[in-house]
Amino acid sequence: MVGDVCANPCPDGLWGKECSMRCDCYNGGSCHHITGECMCKPGYRGDKCQEQCPIGRYGNNCEGVCQCRNGGKCSLTDGSCRCSDGWHGVHCEERACAEHLYGPGCTGICTCEPSNTAM
Known part of the structure; x- marks a missing residue:
């Protein structure tokens, strides 16, 4: 905190007394302006936000469980599914x-000529 009565938070990337400490968070994580603790973006976890969520997990601190089926890929941030071809x-x-x-x-539309396909 800075200012005459410590009412203003430190600028991004700084923390501690007189905002003299540099934040040491990875993957877009930010640090608490007083303690320096890293606050991770969805899709990451760890003391310094250094770990990407493992397969099958997503969200804040990787607490969400992916629901994608049939080879679909789960978004690390919100759990939405990107389906494999045919699903x-x-x-x-x-x-x-x-x-x-x-x-x-x-979403692809076949442009085959009916005479070129097997029935």
């Missing part, structure tokens, strides 16, 4: 694309 839905739970669709989220 869609909030948790990648819906199988294969409808006829004439393909790709991530089944």
Whole structure:
């Protein structure tokens, strides 16, 4: 804290008496202006925010459990799923694309000529 009555927090990246200590947090983490304790962004944990959440976990201090299925990849920050080809839905739970669709989220449209496909 700085100022005549210690009412102003330290600038980002500094902490301690007269804001004389440099913050030592990684991956975008910030430190508490009085104690210097690192406060991690979602997707990271550890004393200095040095650890990325392990596979299957996400969020603040990696407390969330991913719900993605069928090879979907979980966002480290909010747990949203990025589905593998042929799957869609909030948790990648819906199988294969409808006829004439393909790709991530089944958003690609097939442009095959009917005469060039097997029936």
